[in-house]
Amino acid sequence: MPFVNIKTPEAALTAxxxxxxxxxxxxxxxxxxxxxxxxxxxxxxxxxxDGGYGRADEVFVLPPEYRAQQG
Incomplete structure (x- = not known):
């Protein structure tokens, strides 16, 4: 059974x-x-x-402009 696990910042994608x-x-x-x-x-x-992951020793928070527009 193929299994794909995609991790994405919270609120980055719409449903x-x-x-x-x-x-x-x-x-x-x-x-x-x-x-x-x-x-x-x-x-x-x-x-x-937000704050649950990082890169190069920097904790990442998704900037507002990258958040999905829920509609």
Whole structure:
């Protein structure tokens, strides 16, 4: 069973964007593993709260301009 775990900053994506990522990722994996893999493919999008991750010793907080516009 293909399993993809995507970690993204909290509020960076809308629900529609997450749904699109899930569909497109599933389509891509079905291309590689065959359609037989589609019903067994798991795509997990985990949102990480601000301050819960970092890069190069810097704790990351998502700037407001990068937050998804919930609509």
């Amino acid at each position: 529609a964007q997450k749904e699109e990522i899930i569909h497109r990722t599933t389509d891509m994996l079905a291309e590689y593993f065959s359609e037989a893999a589609r019903p067994h493919t798991m795509v997990l999008i985990e949102e990480v709260k």
